[in-house]
Amino acid sequence: MTRFAHAVLILHGGRAQGREPTAPTQLAVLRMIPFERAVRRAVRGRDVAVSRPRFRVRGWNGAEALPVADLHELVEGLGVPTVLIGHSMGARAALRMAGHPLVVAVAALAPWLPAGEPAGHLGDTRVLLAHGDRDTVTDPRATWAYAERSRRGSVRAHDPVRARGAGRVRDADVPAFRGPGPGAGVAEIEVAGEGHAMLRRAALWHRLAVEFTLLSLDRSSEAGPVTNAFQRAAAGLPRPTV
Numbered sequence: 372m373t374r375f376a377h378a379v380l381i382l383h384g385g386r387a388q389g390r391e392p393t394a395p396t397q398l399a400v401l402r403m404i405p406f407e408r409a410v411r412r413a414v415r416g417r418d419v420a421v422s423r424p425r426f427r428v429r430g431w432n433g434a435e436a437l438p439v440a441d442l443h444e445l446v447e448g449l450g451v452p453t454v455l456i457g458h459s460m461g462a463r464a465a466l467r468m469a470g471h472p473l474v475v476a477v478a479a480l481a482p483w484l485p486a487g488e489p490a491g492h493l494g495d496t497r498v499l500l501a502h503g504d505r506d507t508v509t510d511p512r513a514t515w516a517y518a519e520r521s522r523r524g525s526v527r528a529h530d531p532v533r534a535r536g537a538g539r540v541r542d543a544d545v546p547a548f549r550g551p552g553p554g555a556g557v558a559e560i561e562v563a564g565e566g567h568a569m570l571r572r573a574a575l576w577h578r579l580a581v582e583f584t585l586l587s588l589d590r591s592s593e594a595g596p597v598t599n600a601f602q603r604a605a606a607g608l609p610r611p612t613v
Contacts, residue, residue: 375418375451376452377418377419377452377453377454377475377588378419378420378421378422378451378452378453378454379410379421379422379453379454379584380423380424380442380445380455380456380465381403381406381407381410381422381423382442382458382461382462382465383397383399383403383457383459383460384399384402384457384458384459384460384461385399385426385429385430385438385460385461386429386430386431386460387430387431388430388432389428389429389430389432390432391429392428393426393427393428393429399458399459400425402458402568403458403461405573406423406456406576406577407422407423409577409578409580410584413585414585414590419588420449426438426442426464427441431460431463431483436464436467438460438461438463439468441464442464442467443471446468451473452473452475453473453474453475454477454478454583454584454587455468455476455477455478456477456478456480456583456584457478457479457480457482458480458481458482459480459508459509459567462477462478462480462481462482462483462484463479463483465478466482466484466490466498466517469492469496470493470496474496475496476496476497476498476583476586476587477498477499478498478583479498479499479514480502480569480576481503481506481509481567481569482509483509484513484514484516485513486513488517490518490520490521491520491523493521493557497556497586497587497601498556498557498558499558499560499579499583499597499601500514500515500518500557500559500560501559501560501562501579502515502559502560502561502562503561503563503567503569504561504564504612505565505566506566506567508566511561514559515559515610518557518559518610521557556601558600558601558603558604559600559610560579560597560610560612561610561612561613562576563612563613575596579597582595582597583597586598586601596611596613
């Protein structure tokens with residue numbers, strides 16, 4: 372059995388409530404297929420496992436946060452440094468896992484982040500928050516507010532109980548975004564003209580996922596919007612719009 376050094380999990384969206392099992396034909400699940408393909412192509416031959424797991428049920432279901440329990444089990448089972456790329460509900464679950472010792476980075480795409488969503492536990496985890504300005508399903512303003520709360524946070528250690536409930540650049544050329552201090556590795560990107568399904572500018576979303584993955588795994592990549600976003604965040608500049 373092949374043992375990979377790193378893993379990337381591509382996480383689909385869902386619903387606020389719902390206990391029916393997820394199915395491979397659901398639109399939220401299908402939408403993540405091109406993300407998986409793009410990332411898989413980018414890391415081919417690099418000792419990285421890429422997978423697109425399904426949550427057991429479609430809903431978050433309040434305080435139960437069932438997708439988080441599923442994701443915690445997956446990450447623990449892999450046992451290797453892992454990058455999480457999530458959409459909507461999947462992004463919310465991925466952010467809940469930030470701070471876990473095995474989670475090195477989280478890309479939250481059009482995340483569902485209701486008021487009161489905890490944001491002080493990110494620690495040194497590299498986090499990208501990307502949201503379309505025309506999203507009417509999840510609120511981009513809530514995403515930017517989450518980013519601001521994360522920068523004011525102070526909890527650095529992972530709590531497993533809570534987790535359950537341009538040109539070529541080298542890594543040496545990229546600023547050290549993971550720390551110091553809570554929220555220091557949080558960057559934001561606003562995607563102009565895009566809604567929740569990430570279909571109007573699909574190719575851009577896929578490129579963001581690929582660039583974020585390569586940066587997070589310390590692999591060489593073309594400097595692009597993600598690199599720029601982290602550079603701007605490190606310098607205290609406003610989020611870019613792409």
